[in-house]
Amino acid sequence: MGRAGAAVAVIGVSGWLxxxxxxxxxxxxxPNMLTVPGAAVILAVAALAGHGRPAxxxxxxxxTVYATVHLLAPAAMGAGDxxxxxxxxxLTGVFGVDAWVLAAVGASVLTGVLALCLRMAGAGATVPHGPSMCLSTAAVLxxxxxxxxV
Structure with a gap:
């Protein structure tokens, strides 16, 4: 993928996130209208770029990790996540195991820190995990x- 194609991909992924x-x-x-097509496009582009296997x-x-958590504790992890x-x-798999692990762990840490801060501030609200997933992925990218x- 050339520089122009990479720039388009970065803009597209950023908008999606x-x-x-x-x-x-x-x-x-x-919503499925965002998660499912996004995953399909990422997998297709990765395959076309020669990165289908790591993706x-x-x-x-x-x-597997998220589905396991969802099945064991449905209230803790939504199906959208x-x-x-x-x-x-x-997306992170394309950049290697280190990038994948950093994004995966980063998402959990971000959500945990935000939940702790809210609890310390007296707010008992739940914290959506999707933004942490997106932010940690963006940081890794x-x-x-x-x-x-690029």
């Missing part, structure tokens, strides 16, 4: 893309 965050913060859910492995691994894990796992020459 922003839309997901906004929707989850407002509605406290991640598929990243997607499968993060889906599980579906979002496919696209974000694929911001670190990884310059090393890829």
């Amino acid at each position: 922003i839309a997901l965050c906004a929707f989850d913060i407002r509605q406290r859910r991640l 598929a492995l990243g997607a499968a691994a993060l889906f 599980v579906k979002l894990a496919i696209g974000l796992g694929a 911001a670190l990884a893309l310059p090393t890829q020459g």
